Structure formats: C-alpha cells, structure tokens
Amino acid sequence: MKLKSPVGTRDIVAPESWIWAKVIAEFSRNCGNAGYDWLLTPIFEDTQVFQRAVGGSTDIVQKEMYDFQDKSGRNFSLRPEETASVVRSFIEHRPAVLPWKVHYWGPMFRYERPQAGRYRQFYQLGIEALGVEDPSIDVEVISILWDFLVELGITSMTLRINSLGDALCRENYLESLHNFLLTKQTSLCDAHRDRISENPQRVLDCKTQQCIEATRGAPEHYLFLCDPCRDHFEAVKEQLGAMGIPFVHDPRLVRGLDYYTRTTFEISSGILEGAQNALGGGGRYDGLVEEMGGPPTPAIGFSIGLERLVSALGFDSASKVTLTYSEKIPQIFVVDLAQRGPANLLFRELRRNNMRVMCEYGRRSAKAQFRSADRSQASIAIIVGQEEADRQCVVVRPLKHKEILLPLIESYGKSNEDANMQGLKASDQIPGFQLQSGQAEIGIDKVVGLLNSVLLPALPTSRVANSTSVIGIGT
Ligand SMILES: [Zn+2]
Numbered sequence: 001m002k003l004k005s006p007v008g009t010r011d012i013v014a015p016e017s018w019i020w021a022k023v024i025a026e027f028s029r030n031c032g033n034a035g036y037d038w039l040l041t042p043i044f045e046d047t048q049v050f051q052r053a054v055g056g057s058t059d060i061v062q063k064e065m066y067d068f069q070d071k072s073g074r075n076f077s078l079r080p081e082e083t084a085s086v087v088r089s090f091i092e093h094r095p096a097v098l099p100w101k102v103h104y105w106g107p108m109f110r111y112e113r114p115q116a117g118r119y120r121q122f123y124q125l126g127i128e129a130l131g132v133e134d135p136s137i138d139v140e141v142i143s144i145l146w147d148f149l150v151e152l153g154i155t156s157m158t159l160r161i162n163s164l165g166d167a168l169c170r171e172n173y174l175e176s177l178h179n180f181l182l183t184k185q186t187s188l189c190d191a192h193r194d195r196i197s198e199n200p201q202r203v204l205d206c207k208t209q210q211c212i213e214a215t216r217g218a219p220e221h222y223l224f225l226c227d228p229c230r231d232h233f234e235a236v237k238e239q240l241g242a243m244g245i246p247f248v249h250d251p252r253l254v255r256g257l258d259y260y261t262r263t264t265f266e267i268s269s270g271i272l273e274g275a276q277n278a279l280g281g282g283g284r285y286d287g288l289v290e291e292m293g294g295p296p297t298p299a300i301g302f303s304i305g306l307e308r309l310v311s312a313l314g315f316d317s318a319s320k321v322t323l324t325y326s327e328k329i330p331q332i333f334v335v336d337l338a339q340r341g342p343a344n345l346l347f348r349e350l351r352r353n354n355m356r357v358m359c360e361y362g363r364r365s366a367k368a369q370f371r372s373a374d375r376s377q378a379s380i381a382i383i384v385g386q387e388e389a390d391r392q393c394v395v396v397r398p399l400k401h402k403e404i405l406l407p408l409i410e411s412y413g414k415s416n417e418d419a420n421m422q423g424l425k426a427s428d429q430i431p432g433f434q435l436q437s438g439q440a441e442i443g444i445d446k447v448v449g450l451l452n453s454v455l456l457p458a459l460p461t462s463r464v465a466n467s468t469s470v471i472g473i474g475t
C-alpha cells in the first residue's frame, strides 16, 4: 500500500511553506502591536463547544465535523473554526482585565467535498476582542484586517459591511424576511426551498443564481434596526470613513454562522475569482459568551483563510510562478577540504551569527563541492583547506555578485584609512590578509566580522520573483 496524505489534505512544502511562515509572522507582529496576545487552544474540544457555539442545526455541525470518541468514551470534535474555542477559553479563564484581546493561527477541520482550493484541514489566522461594546473596537478590528492585507500587497480590495441587529430587533426582521421568502418559495434553489424557516437569512447568503434572483427586493435588515443598533452601525461607518478606509454597505452580507450580531464585514479582492474571492471576514457575536455559559460579554473578531490568502499572493502550488524565495537560499557555502573538524566549527559559528549556511556531506571532491555550492545559489564560498586550517585561516571567495564583493574584500585588507571609509575599525583588520585571483585568505576568527559588517550587507535584497507581492526578504 502506497501511503499518501488523506483526501482533502496536503503537505505545504518549501518554498511555499516559507511564504506561510512569513505571512504568519507578519500577522503575529501586527496583532501584537495592537495588544492582541497570542492564544493557543487545543485542536479538539468537547463536541458540545461547537454544538452550542456554531449551532446544532448548521451544516458545519451536522455534516462537516470530525467527531470522535477517545479511548474512555468522551465525545470530541476537531475544531471546525476557532471562535468557539476562544470563547470557551475566555469563560474558563475569566480574565480579570477587559478587553481580552487575542490572536491565533492554526489548522481547522471540516469534512467537505474536496474541490479546488478547499481542504479538509485548512488554516486560519484571526483575532477576537471580548468585553467591549464601543463601536471603536469594531473599527479597530476591521482596520487591522484591512491594513494587514494592504501590507501584504493585496490589491483591488473591497470591504463590505452590514449590521445584523441584535436579539431585540432581529425578530421583526426575520419575520418579515420569512414572509417575503414564502412568496418566492418555488423559485428558490433545491437546498433552500424547504428550509426557509430554519434560518431565512442564510438564503440571502446563497450563491446560486436561483436564490440570488428570487431574493431581489427582499426586505433590508437595516430598516428594522432598533435605535441602539442603528446608532452603533452609524458610528462604525463614521469612524471607518474618518480613518480613510473605504467600504460599502451591503445589506445582503449575512455570513454563514448563527452567532453573529450587529456589525459583520468581509474583505474580498478582485484578483481572486467570483464566489471564492473573500479573503477574510468576521463580525460581532455579542450573545455567544452568555449562550456558552459565561457572563454577558460583547465580542467581535475576524478570520482569514490562509490557503486563499497565499493563493492571492500568487504562491499556491498550482501557480506557474517561478519561485526564487531567498529566505531559503543560503548566503554562504562552506567548502571543506580539511575533513570536518574546522568546517564543523565554522558552520556552527556562522549559523549562530544568524547567517544562512550550507555545506556538502560525505567527503566529496573539491570539484563536486563547488558544483553543489553553485547549485545552492549561495553568494559566498568559504573554503576550509588543510594547510590554511593549520594556520588558522580560511579562504573567502565570492560566487555571485563578484563585482560588488571583491572591492569590499580588497579594501578590508588595506590601510586603516580605506577601512575607515568602509566603516571598519582598525582592529577588524588582520595582518597577513591576502587577496589573490578573486579570493582572499583571512583569519578564521575574523571571517564572521568580514561577513557581518562588510559582505552580507552589500548583497542585493532579493524579492519573490514574478509577483505583485511586496513581502520583502531579509527584513
Ligand atoms: Zn439557495
């Protein structure tokens, strides 16, 4: 039997995996700056956590959850989304200081029909802010999402917002919508024709042409908002406008989960196609904490689908883009002609000085090692020869960018005045520095200094090729 990853899952391998690492790190940095701590929750929870939060009648809970019993017969589920887990965690820890602001990233699991761009194990980034009713937190959350996507270089973005009201005003609206849908029942798609009563709002979210046509002219939620809900929504719009974040009010934006109240939002990009163009979204869930057994606590959050985001950046494995992602390209290749001892020490010294370094294994010939060095695309080779090693020296040879690196190496070994022009101290120099035929011999104790202060900063900064993205490298 040939072993493969399960249907609907995949390995994320280099170089794409490096893009993921970068996106996640940038996200964490952005959230940390805004006071959102990192929260890690288990990937499985008591099944009830999701039944109560996501809603027992939803497709997610009924058809898509990975449920299992552990060896002592307890019922667990792999998390299909993160908000439920965050709320469970909030209730369990009862933080003394509000708001409780957290961010997360990790795998989620849904047993969906496998299709392009959809996975059964998929990844989300997101934030949640619990304990604030003030509309300014809505605007903070939305702007963090917006700014993060802008920073990654996503273009043609549209922010749509809506208000779903609260328990008070929603009832009137749902009744009106329900009555409207009854008059259109025969025109709805198969999935919704007989399910209007369960949650009439979900019909508005349906992507089939039938439902879209049939719900033209449906009553708009906005007209049913009570005064506090309307004031809240107006404040969100006003503050977004004041921040210069463009948005459209989309009365049809309802989102798929039952727990949303008041503000909902979604950001899509024109660079992605059709129904799959949403990059991230979220909204308020003011009733959820209480529903799950906690104190009444207003809350809001968003999540981003990592697969789609990476694909929007042009890096999905199906794309034809040639990747030259230089975070995986070594800067230095150690060519070992002295059989490991000094080369091992040097390799360790370089990586501990935050340099990307590579070498060859298996005592191969000098010729074979230089071939590997070229293939690795490293910029600089450091050659450890037996004779040089005996004199505590190594040879530094530029492989790429010779025209930049050679003059720098040369000036490093010259007079103090020249060295000063390169920003070096006289003590950085070595007696007996020798430059010949495009390489230089240098003391093994000085090589880190030469690399760190002179050669590596001179290398051109690489970027991901053939992409509109601006994820800079080496920043
Ligand atoms: Zn439908």
Ligand SMILES: [Zn+2]
Pocket (backbone or CB within 6 Å): 165, 166, 167, 168, 169, 170, 225, 226, 227, 228, 229, 230
């Ligand atoms: Zn209301």
